[in-house]
Amino acid sequence: MFNNFILYRILGNDLPPRHRLSQTLENLQFILEYEPCLSACEKRWIVNRIVNEEEEKAAITLLENYHQKYIHIPFIKQEYSSIDFDFQCFSQSDYFHTEEYQQLSEEMQARAIDRTYHDKILYTMNINACRNAALQEGRSLAKWVMPWDGNCFLTESAWEQILKGVETCEKIKYLVIPMTRVVNNQDLLRQNFEPYPVEEPQIIFRQDAREEFNEMLRYGHYSKIELLWRIRVPGYWDAWQWDPWDNLDWQESPEAGKFKSVGWVARLFSGVKECEQDAKNRAQLRRQGIRNFLDNLDDELGVSAK
Numbered sequence: 001m002f003n004n005f006i007l008y009r010i011l012g013n014d015l016p017p018r019h020r021l022s023q024t025l026e027n028l029q030f031i032l033e034y035e036p037c038l039s040a041c042e043k044r045w046i047v048n049r050i051v052n053e054e055e056e057k058a059a060i061t062l063l064e065n066y067h068q069k070y071i072h073i074p075f076i077k078q079e080y081s082s083i084d085f086d087f088q089c090f091s092q093s094d095y096f097h098t099e100e101y102q103q104l105s106e107e108m109q110a111r112a113i114d115r116t117y118h119d120k121i122l123y124t125m126n127i128n129a130c131r132n133a134a135l136q137e138g139r140s141l142a143k144w145v146m147p148w149d150g151n152c153f154l155t156e157s158a159w160e161q162i163l164k165g166v167e168t169c170e171k172i173k174y175l176v177i178p179m180t181r182v183v184n185n186q187d188l189l190r191q192n193f194e195p196y197p198v199e200e201p202q203i204i205f206r207q208d209a210r211e212e213f214n215e216m217l218r219y220g221h222y223s224k225i226e227l228l229w230r231i232r233v234p235g236y237w238d239a240w241q242w243d244p245w246d247n248l249d250w251q252e253s254p255e256a257g258k259f260k261s262v263g264w265v266a267r268l269f270s271g272v273k274e275c276e277q278d279a280k281n282r283a284q285l286r287r288q289g290i291r292n293f294l295d296n297l298d299d300e301l302g303v304s305a306k
Helices: 023-034 053-065 077-081 106-116 118-125 127-138 156-166 185-189 225-230 273-277 279-301
Strands: 005-011 041-048 069-073 144-149 174-181 199-206 259-261 265-267
Touching: 005 023, 005 127, 023 053, 023 185, 041 053, 041 127, 053 069, 069 127, 077 118, 077 279, 106 118, 106 279, 118 279, 127 144, 156 174, 199 225
Parallel strands: 005 041, 005 144, 041 069, 174 259, 174 265
Antiparallel strands: 144 199, 174 199
16 A cells, blocks of 8 residues: 555643743744645644633634644633542542651652642643544544644655655554754754654554554653553653552553654754753653643632532
């Protein structure tokens, strides 16, 4: 079968201080203006529960001005307002007042607090449900489906390397695309740009690949990594583990090992330079950004813990 592709990119909420405000719109504009046409590839988008109505409208207007097809998943205030904090996963109902919690490191205490936001994050960030929506629609449209993050950008050279790599992938179900981060988007327009693709990869699925993303995993907590574990893609994430209150496990896929690493993709600038250069700082600011976003949203909607 002819190797054709469909690329979906997911546009969501900005989360300062992890992101600069309006980085989603700025990077969308950059992609629409500067990313080359990709041979044998159709581009589509998912507008994913953007809370700020003006930002959402601006994103949709940009897409329509450039004649882009998209899936729109709206943020619905009434749905979000019904979602409470989750304390059920902890060993005791008053876990945060126990000696066990007090003995945790500062990092683990922060991760425990994050867990209480689990259902709120699943709704507002909705990342794996969007990735699966792209897979489900895309399988009927192309041989290879790309359910990618919204800030991904492909240069002509990067795309040529992916196309060249897929030519030798007759028995491969998953293409693993290493990612390089940039702090200046304009660098990607230089002919001599040299990538350093060592970051968590994006994944391309052959239309008959059986695996999907686990929709019970929230943004920022192994949402893509768990799939990399299942198909046995090695990387620095092999040393990561579930938190003790996650009560989760994963099983190796019957298609484990049926992947190939090809080419590279760029991740456009988030607007916060220190996040692009320090993974630990990136994780801490992501956590802070998520909490700030949800706390502000709860205040705005008058939502209180039930």
